[in-house]
Amino acid sequence: MDHYAVFGNPIAHSLSPDIHTQFAQLTGHTLSYTRILVAPGELQKALTDFAESGGRGANITVPFKTEALQLCTRATPLAIEAGACNCISFHASEWVADCTDGLGLVYDLTQQLQLSLAQKRILIVGCGGATRGIIGPLLAEHPTEIVLINRTMQKAEQLAESFQSHGTLSACPWHTVLFSEFDFIIHATSLGHTGQLPDLPPTTLSPTTWVYDLSYGKAAEPFLQWAITAGARHYTDGLGMLVAQAAFSFERWRGIMPPVKPVLAAMRNR
Numbered sequence: 656m657d658h659y660a661v662f663g664n665p666i667a668h669s670l671s672p673d674i675h676t677q678f679a680q681l682t683g684h685t686l687s688y689t690r691i692l693v694a695p696g697e698l699q700k701a702l703t704d705f706a707e708s709g710g711r712g713a714n715i716t717v718p719f720k721t722e723a724l725q726l727c728t729r730a731t732p733l734a735i736e737a738g739a740c741n742c743i744s745f746h747a748s749e750w751v752a753d754c755t756d757g758l759g760l761v762y763d764l765t766q767q768l769q770l771s772l773a774q775k776r777i778l779i780v781g782c783g784g785a786t787r788g789i790i791g792p793l794l795a796e797h798p799t800e801i802v803l804i805n806r807t808m809q810k811a812e813q814l815a816e817s818f819q820s821h822g823t824l825s826a827c828p829w830h831t832v833l834f835s836e837f838d839f840i841i842h843a844t845s846l847g848h849t850g851q852l853p854d855l856p857p858t859t860l861s862p863t864t865w866v867y868d869l870s871y872g873k874a875a876e877p878f879l880q881w882a883i884t885a886g887a888r889h890y891t892d893g894l895g896m897l898v899a900q901a902a903f904s905f906e907r908w909r910g911i912m913p914p915v916k917p918v919l920a921a922m923r924n925r
Contacts, residue, residue: 664718698719730753778832867892
C-alpha cells in the first residue's frame with residue numbers, strides 16, 4: 656500500500672485524509688493518508704523519516720510551505736513562482752515540489768461555480784503566502800487586471816512587481832480601494848482563523864460581485880458576513896478550493912484526476 660500524509664502545525668483539523676480517502680475509493684486506488692504534526696524546526700526530519708519509510712507523497716500546510724520548497728531537490732514552475740509548495744512527490748533520487756493551491760482556486764471558480772475570469776477585474780485582500788500561490792493561475796485566465804491591497808502598501812507593491820511579466824497587476828492603498836468596481840473580491844488573509852476581520856472601510860458592493868474567502872468553515876465567516884452586510888449576493892468560502900487542490904495533488908501522485916464534485920458535496924455535508 657502506498658502512503659501519503661499532510662504535514663503541518665496545527666494539523667488535527669485537516670480534512671485532507673477524508674478527502675484523499677474518498678478520492679481513492681472513487682478511483683479504485685488503495686492507499687493510506689494520515690496527518691503528521693510537525694514541531695517547529697523538525698520539518699526536514701519529519702519528511703525524511705516519512706520518505707525513508709516508504710512515503711510516496713506529502714501535502715504541506717501552514718506554517719511550512721516556504722520551508723518545504725527549500726528542502727526539495729526540484730520544483731515545478733508553479734512552486735517556484737509561488738515561492739512555496741503544498742505538494743511533494745517523493746522519488747528514489749529526488750523530492751519534487753509543486754503548488755496546486757492556485758489551480759484549486761481556479762478550478763473551483765471556473766468548473767464548480769461555472770464562472771469566467773476572462774476580462775474581469777479581481778481584487779485580492781492580503782499579500783501573504785496564500786496570495787503568492789494563486790496569482791499565477793489567476794493571471795493565466797486573462798483577467799483585465801488584478802489589484803492587490805495589504806495593510807503594508809510596500810508588500811503589495813513588491814508582490815505586484817514580481818508578477819508584472821505575467822499580466823496586469825497593481826497595488827492600491829488599503830483605504831482608497833473602490834470595492835464596487837470589482838467583479839471578484841478574494842480574501843486571502845488568515846485573520847478569520849482568530850475570528851477577526853481586516854480593517855476595511857464601510858462600502859457597498861455591486862450585486863454582481865463574487866466574494867470568495869480562501870479559508871473555509873468558521874474561519875471564512877467574518878469576511879463573508881462583512882460582504883453580506885455590504886450587499887454581496889454571491890459569496891462562498893474556500894472549501895471547493897481545498898478539495899480541488901487536493902485533487903490536483905492526487906493527480907500528481909496517482910496519474911488520474913479524481914472527481915471533485917461528489918467529494919466536495921460530502922465535505923459540505925459533514
